[in-house]
Amino acid sequence: xxxxxxxxxxxxxxxxxxxxxxxxxxxxxxxxxxxxxxxxxxxxxxxxxxxxxxxxxxxxxxxxxxxxxxxxxxxxxxxxxxxxxxxxxxxxxxxxxxxxxxxxxxxxxxxxxxxxxxxxxxxxxxxxxxxxxxxxxxxxxxxxxxxxxxxxxxxxxxxxxxxxxxxxxxxxxxxxxxxxxxxxxxxxxxxxxxxxxxxxxxxxxxxxxxxxxxxxxxxxxxxxxxxxxxxxxxxxxxxxxxxxxxxxxxxxxxxxxxxxxxxxxxxxxxxxxxxxxxxxxxxxxxxxxxxxxxxxxxxxxxxxxxxxxxxxxxxxxxxxxxxxxxxxxxxxxxxxxxxxxxxxxxx
Amino acid sequence: xxxxxxxxxxxxxxxxxxxxxxxxxxxxxxxxxxxxxxxxxxxxxxxxxxxxxxxxxxxxxxxxxxxxxxxxxxxxxxxxxxxxxxxxxxxxxxxxxxxxxxxxxxxxxxxxxxxxxxxxxxxxxxxxxxxxxxxxxxxxxxxxxxxxxxxxxxxxxxxxxxxxxxxxxxxxxxxxxxxxxxxxxxxxxxxxxxxxxxxxxxxxxxxxxxxxxxxxxxxxxxxxxxxxxxxxxxxxxxxxxxxxxxxxxxxxxxxxxxxxxxxxxxxxxxxxxxxxxxxxxxxxxxxxxxxxxxxxxxxxxxxxxxxxxxxxxxxxxxxxxxxxxxxxxxxxxxxxxxxxxxxxxxx
DNA sequence: CATAGGATCGTAAACGTTTACGGGACGCGT
DNA sequence: ACGCGTCCCGTAAACGTTTACGATCCTATG
Numbered sequence: 029x030x031x032x033x034x035x036x037x038x039x040x041x042x043x044x045x046x047x048x049x050x051x052x053x054x055x056x057x058x059x060x061x062x063x064x065x066x067x068x069x070x071x072x073x074x075x076x077x078x079x080x081x082x083x084x085x086x087x088x089x090x091x092x093x094x095x096x097x098x099x100x101x102x103x104x105x106x107x108x109x110x111x112x113x114x115x116x117x118x119x120x121x122x123x124x125x126x127x128x129x130x131x132x133x134x135x136x137x138x139x140x141x142x143x144x145x146x147x148x149x150x151x152x153x154x155x156x157x158x159x160x161x162x163x164x165x166x167x168x169x170x171x172x173x174x175x176x177x178x179x180x181x182x183x184x185x186x187x188x189x190x191x192x193x194x195x196x197x198x199x200x201x202x203x204x205x206x207x208x209x210x211x212x213x214x215x216x217x218x219x220x221x222x223x224x225x226x227x228x229x230x231x232x233x234x235x236x237x238x239x240x241x242x243x244x245x246x247x248x249x250x251x252x253x254x255x256x257x258x259x260x261x262x263x264x265x266x267x268x269x270x271x272x273x274x275x276x277x278x279x280x281x282x283x284x285x286x287x288x289x290x291x292x293x294x295x296x297x298x299x300x301x302x303x304x305x306x307x308x309x310x311x312x313x314x315x316x317x318x319x320x321x322x323x324x325x326x327x328x329x330x331x332x333x334x335x336x337x338x339x340x341x342x343x344x345x346x347x348x349x350x351x352x353x354x355x356x357x358x359x360x361x362x363x364x365x366x367x368x369x370x371x372x373x374x375x
Numbered sequence: 376x377x378x379x380x381x382x383x384x385x386x387x388x389x390x391x392x393x394x395x396x397x398x399x400x401x402x403x404x405x406x407x408x409x410x411x412x413x414x415x416x417x418x419x420x421x422x423x424x425x426x427x428x429x430x431x432x433x434x435x436x437x438x439x440x441x442x443x444x445x446x447x448x449x450x451x452x453x454x455x456x457x458x459x460x461x462x463x464x465x466x467x468x469x470x471x472x473x474x475x476x477x478x479x480x481x482x483x484x485x486x487x488x489x490x491x492x493x494x495x496x497x498x499x500x501x502x503x504x505x506x507x508x509x510x511x512x513x514x515x516x517x518x519x520x521x522x523x524x525x526x527x528x529x530x531x532x533x534x535x536x537x538x539x540x541x542x543x544x545x546x547x548x549x550x551x552x553x554x555x556x557x558x559x560x561x562x563x564x565x566x567x568x569x570x571x572x573x574x575x576x577x578x579x580x581x582x583x584x585x586x587x588x589x590x591x592x593x594x595x596x597x598x599x600x601x602x603x604x605x606x607x608x609x610x611x612x613x614x615x616x617x618x619x620x621x622x623x624x625x626x627x628x629x630x631x632x633x634x635x636x637x638x639x640x641x642x643x644x645x646x647x648x649x650x651x652x653x654x655x656x657x658x659x660x661x662x663x664x665x666x667x668x669x670x671x672x673x674x675x676x677x678x679x680x681x682x683x684x685x686x687x688x689x690x691x692x693x694x695x696x697x698x699x700x701x702x703x704x705x706x707x708x709x710x711x712x713x714x715x716x717x718x719x720x721x722x
Numbered sequence: 723c724a725t726a727g728g729a730t731c732g733t734a735a736a737c738g739t740t741t742a743c744g745g746g747a748c749g750c751g752t
Numbered sequence: 753a754c755g756c757g758t759c760c761c762g763t764a765a766a767c768g769t770t771t772a773c774g775a776t777c778c779t780a781t782g
Contacts, residue, residue, distance in 0.1 A: 031768050042732045046769060057730060074493030078434070079768030082425040082737045089496075094456070094475075109441070116479040125491075126476035128441075130456065132463040144472075145462070147423030149436075288663070316635075378738050389762045394740055404760060426738030429767045 035073050039063060050075070081148075090337065091118055093164075094130045095137055095157055107326065111178075114330020115154070122344060124151075138163050145173050152341055154178065154333065156241060158189075160223045177336040178329075180354070181223050187315035188336050190329070190355045194224050194306075195231035197322045197359050198276060201304045202235035204320075205274045205367065210302060214247040214272040216261040228278050247272055251282070256283030262289030265301070273302060274367065280305035283319050283366075302367040307359070317365035324359045333356070382420050384412060397422070428495075437466055437684065438497035440511075441477045442484055442504055454673065459523075461677020462501070466499045469691060472499075485510050489612065492520050499688055501525065505536075507570045523684040524667055525676075527701070528570050534684050537676070537702045541571050541653075542578035544669045544706050545623060549582035551667075552621045552714065557649060561594040561619040563608040563629060594619055598629070605629030609636025612648070620649060621714065627652035630666050630713075649714040654706070664712035671706045679704070 032050075036043040038070075041060065048056045049064035069072075081087040082368040092115065094108060101270055116126050127150070131140040141164050145153065152223040156178035165183040176188040182311065205213050213230050218225040233243050249264045251257035261282060265275060266289070277283055283305045287297050297303050297319040336355065339348035388407065391508055391707060395403045396411035414420075428434040429485075441455060441463065443555040455475065463473050474497070480488040488511050492500065502511055503525035512530040515522040523535040545562075551562050562579050565572040580590050596611045598604035612622060613636070630652050634644050644650050645664040652668040679702065686695035 032770095033768075043769085044733075045731055048731090050772080053771090055730065072493065074490065075751085075770095076429070076768050077494040077496045078425045078429040079737090080424070080770075082429050082739085082768080083770045085737070087425070112477045113480055116477070117481075120479060120481075126477065128477060130459045130463070130473065130475060133460055134464075134467075141420065146419065147424040149424045278443060291663075317636075372782075379740095380738075390739085391741075391763075392761055395761090398740080402760065407760085422740095423738050426767090427740075429738080429769085430740045432767070550737085 031076060031079075032073070032079075034038055035064075035067060035071060038071065039067050044251065086343070087149060087151050088123060088335075089125050089127055089150045090115075090152050090154065091144065092126060092128045092154045093137075093141060093144075093156070093290075110326030111330040111333070114332075115328035115334045116330075117327070118331045118334035118338070122338065138167065142167055145171055150344075152176075152337055154337060158184070158223050159221050160226055162223075174337065174340040174342075176333060176340060178333060179224055183346030186352045188353045188359055190322070190333050190336055191227075192224065192307075193356045193358050194228045194253075194278075195234075196356070197306055198228055198231035199235045199238075200322070200361060201276045202232065202239065205276075205302060205362075206239050206241075206306065206339075208274075208302065208367065210274040211241055212244070212270065212272040212274070213241075214249060214265060214268070214275040216249045216251055216257070216275060216277045216286075218253050218278060219250040219257075220252075225278070232276070238311070248347050253279040253282060256287035258287075259289045260285070262286040262293075266290075266293050266295070271301075275301060275303055277303065277305045280307050280319060280321050283315060287315060298366045298368075304367050315366075320364035320367040321362050322359040323362045324357065329357055339344050378423060379420070380427075381410075382414060382418060383698030385418065386414050413508055421446070433690070434496060434498050435470060435498050435680075436474055436497045437462075437501065438491065439473060439475045439501045440484075440488060440491075440503070441475050450654075458680070461672075461674035461679075462681045463677075464674070465678045465681035465685070469685065478595040485514065488682045489514055499523075499684055501684060505531070505570050505693045506568050507573055509570075510680030511556060521684065521687040521689070523680060523687060523700075525680060526569070526571055533699045535687050535700045537680050537683055537700075537704055538574075539571065539654075540672070540705050541625075542581075543703070544580035544653055545575055546582045546585075547669075547708060548623045549579065549586065551708075552623075552649060552651065553586050553588075555621075555714065557621040558588055559591075559617065559619040559621070560588075561592065561596060561612060561615070561622040563596045563598055563605070563622060563624045563633075565600050565625060566597040566604075567599075572625070579623070589608065600629060602604050602624040602628055602632035605634075606636045609633040609640075613637075613640050613642070618648075622650055624650065624652045626655050627666065627668050630662060634662060645713045645715075652716050662713075667711035667714040668709050669706040670709045671704060676704055 033043055036046045039046065041064070045056060045060065046064050049061040050068060077087070092112065097204055112128065113124060119126055128373045129144055130365070131137045143335070144150065145168065152174040153168060154176055158177050158179035158181040160182055162181040162183045165177065165181055165187060169187060176190070177184060178190055180191045201215060215229070217229055227246065236243050246268060249261050251260045258277065258281065261277070264284065265272065277286065283303060286303065290297050290301060295301055304320065305319050307322060307324060332355065335348060336353045338344040339353050379393055380390055383393045386393065389410070389699050392403060392407065396408040397415060424434070424509050439459065440453070456565045459473060459475065466473055476491055478484045491497065491518065492515065500515060501523055505512070505524050505526035505528040507529055509528040509530045512524065512528055512534060516532070516534060523537070524531060525537055527536045527538045549560060560583070562576070564576055576595065583590050593615060594644040596608045605624065605628065608624070609632065624633065630650060633650065637644050637648060642648055650666065652666045654669060654671060682695060683700045683702065685691040
């Protein structure tokens with residue numbers, strides 16, 4: 029099966045009619061449409077994507093850029109796979125396909141994105157792990173490619189984004205810890221230039237201020253968002269004179285390494301040091317004591333992100349009223365034992 | 376910047392010469408080539424992929440199919456991200472790009488692959504998580520799409536594949552456990568129809584036979600390859616009358632859940648039950664006692680897989696002599712404490 | 723009967739690129 | 753002066769599809 033021409037010859041119908049029949053256009057007899065569809069199915073014909081997108085200037089493909097090299101919060105576990113599930117659930121309704129574009133480690137993400145965009149292989153893009161200032165956003169804006177980013181940035185002018193509610197999370201965490209009597213609260217933030225790290229720390233400072241606690245820079249630990257980083261964070265915590273009684277982790281996976289390091293030192297998590305994590309991570313579910321953390325549905329987030337993106341695409345924007353969408357994605361507190369040992373002991 | 380035509384007009388050169396200059400064809404003056412490249416860089420021109428691939432019938436894109444729904448060993452981002460790194464390191468040398476094609480959860484993987492292949496959006500495919508009989512292999516063979524699979528299958532006739540050496544791994548594990556005095560050795564295999572599960576169990580049976588140990592089906596536990604599955608495996612282990620003294624896990628992540636369940640029951644991993652895992656998983660690095668496991672380099676595996684694929688592509692096969700390649704990927708034993716408590720205690 | 727108009731289909735142009743082919747300019751040897 | 757080869761470049765066809773436009777046929781209505 030070569031192309032639509034062979035299919036047309038086989039049916040003894042003109043090529044134009046075949047195309048109209050396949051694409052559901054009105055000017056075609058219902059009976060011939062049946063014939064065409066049957067023949068296409070039988071011969072296994074599927075339209076060549078290059079020809080189609082060359083003609084109509086659209087590819088019906090959405091790209092999700094992935095940076096495996098970056099040490100980011102998203103760079104682990106099933107984050108992207110969970111996200112794609114939600115994305116596809118919405119995109120499929122508009123017959124849009126999703127492909128993941130992994131940026132090679134040795135290539136500059138900006139150049140990679142530029143290359144992919146210029147080749148016009150996707151209609152729109154989703155980027156994540158946005159830096160504090162992110163040139164990719166300027167690039168996409170200037171190239172007039174519809175896009176949405178997971179995570180806001182200083183660069184995102186009136187572009188569309190969804191960001192996790194790190195401000196709310198850290199405020200809630202501090203409130204909770206203070207209510208439990210803690211005053212010296214450490215925080216483990218990412219060492220990379222990802223923007224949510226800044227939001228996280230700003231929220232932390234603001235929450236402390238609200239409770240009349242003076243900000244102590246020595247309680248801010250910058251490590252990678254991994255178990256390794258958690259281990260290092262634990263190590264750093266143990267070095268602090270006048271040791272803090274609580275710690276907030278920006279990524280839950282860090283708890284695994286943290287627990288390990290604390291246990292090595294004879295410090296029992298939850299009893300000697302309260303711990304609060306972020307984003308329920310299945311891998312951390314087996315920790316003892318169970319981790320108090322904040323949770324979200326990756327699938328729902330992906331679905332919302334897809335709709336945010338569609339709203340920026342002229343071809344679909346009539347489905348969605350306001351074009352530029354910004355949203356703070358809420359997270360739900362899942363209480364565990366890791367920050368309530370105090371209470372339990374007091375009872 | 377629209378297309379090559381505008382670039383040609385801007386340079387006052389014919390469109391054909393511009394194309395030849397950009398593509399490094401010989402029939403073009405070196406000086407004009409410089410001019411063209413400079414102008415292209417300045418105006419930010421990049422060839423439209425649809426036009427190019429329509430003309431030359433090739434896309435220069437390799438697809439990596441991903442099934443997020445399947446409960447498989449590869450079902451984790453880190454696996455694919457590690458793999459893509461290795462794949463890209465080789466593919467980049469031939470100016471080939473890699474895209475990941477995630478199959479939606481609610482779509483049949485076979486139909487999805489069929490759709491992607493028919494649209495001619497990729498030149499070649501890599502599939503993984505091959506089932507015991509896998510229709511995708513027949514599909515790709517019949518469609519004459521070059522492909523390689525990670526994991527052999529009963530369906531793979533003389534197609535190319537790389538498979539992990541599960542046979543060697545399980546034999547080595549059994550040898551080691553027997554040498555430590557174990558006779559009742561359980562095994563946790565995947566519950567899905569993935570082919571490596573069969574290879575794993577065959578190797579297990581064969582190894583037992585070699586040591587004169589009669590095969591006991593009640594020692595075979597089928598669970599998901601996750602922490603959850605490990606937890607369930609631990610639970611199942613505890614139910615077995617005449618409890619086994621050792622267990623081999625097909626996936627290391629399962630050890631986390633297993634440890635948890637054992638600890639809950641007061642059974643100490645390593646002392647009361649020897650454990651051997653497979654494939655070093657960073658998340659499991661913090662287990663205590665440290666896990667004896669088998670390790671490989673995902674990056675190297677990806678690179679080898681890329682070369683295996685290239686060998687099947689007519690356009691690149693002259694680089695690689697034999698077209699159909701099959702390979703068993705070796706794994707290295709990383710001794711830990713989880714299976715040598717006996718020895719340590721004996722000393 | 724004439725004609726309007728709807729239903730259905732065929733024709734051909736267009737999308738952006740690559741490449742086979744031919745032609746002009748020039749140098750060189752006879 | 754002529755032929756020949758080399759170097760460089762322009763022309764135009766081709767890839768597979770969609771779609772605007774026009775043609776044809778049929779029916780209904782005056």
